[in-house]
Amino acid sequence: MFRNGNFLKENFSMNFMPNLHLQWIGIRTSLPLPSLTEMLSQIFMYFLMEDYANYWLHRMLHSKWGYENIHRVHHEYTAPNGLAAPYAHWAEIIILGQASFLGPMIVPGHMLTFWIWFIIRQIEAIETHSGYEFPWSPSKLIPFYGGAIYHDYHHYVGEKSQSNFASVFTYCDYIYGTDKGYRYKKEVFLKGRSFDNK
Numbered sequence: 001m002f003r004n005g006n007f008l009k010e011n012f013s014m015n016f017m018p019n020l021h022l023q024w025i026g027i028r029t030s031l032p033l034p035s036l037t038e039m040l041s042q043i044f045m046y047f048l049m050e051d052y053a054n055y056w057l058h059r060m061l062h063s064k065w066g067y068e069n070i071h072r073v074h075h076e077y078t079a080p081n082g083l084a085a086p087y088a089h090w091a092e093i094i095i096l097g098q099a100s101f102l103g104p105m106i107v108p109g110h111m112l113t114f115w116i117w118f119i120i121r122q123i124e125a126i127e128t129h130s131g132y133e134f135p136w137s138p139s140k141l142i143p144f145y146g147g148a149i150y151h152d153y154h155h156y157v158g159e160k161s162q163s164n165f166a167s168v169f170t171y172c173d174y175i176y177g178t179d180k181g182y183r184y185k186k187e188v189f190l191k192g193r194s195f196d197n198k
């Protein structure tokens with residue numbers, strides 16, 4: 001039961017973080033509701049902060065000890081599907097969950113924003129693990145967005161993967177040089193395809 005990430009994540013965020021604690025970190029629960037501009041700008045900040053923290057925490061989980069004792073559960077799927085997104089060791093849910101709470105803790109907003117943030121982040125994680133990258137997906141409009149192919153490569157390489165650690169965007173892997181293998185493979189693949197079309 002505790003191996004299923006969903007169980008712990010839902011209970012961790014909803015039961016272990018009761019209203020009192022949320023108010024204590026500055027998340028308001030009263031009316032008026034936040035404006036659309038406030039919600040969107042805060043959720044954008046949450047994505048940036050989560051992505052950066054998640055990059056380093058995920059990279060730590062790829063250390064020998066971290067992988068063997070915690071992260072290997074999430075990597076049981078070498079070609080993931082949407083349901084594999086929250087499939088992880090319970091300790092990983094707590095560790096990576098910290099990155100998701102970072103934004104609301106630093107830039108607290110309304111409870112509604114807090115919930116919408118978690119819903120969007122979960123939908124994004126499901127899409128990233130779905131194995132499908134549709135050309136009409138709205139995520140295609142987001143600059144530096146990783147997506148399914150990007151994260152598929154991380155699962156495909158598996159234990160030895162020192163590539164594509166970021167959860168949402170591609171810039172961290174680019175800046176810290178952990179996307180070189182992926183970029184090389186992509187280039188070889190695209191060259192091969194253009195060669196086949198000749």
Ligand SMILES: [Zn+2]
Pocket residue numbers: 058062071075154
């Ligand atoms: Zn990993």
Ligand SMILES: [Zn+2]
Pocket residue numbers: 074080085129151155
């Ligand atoms: Zn994954």
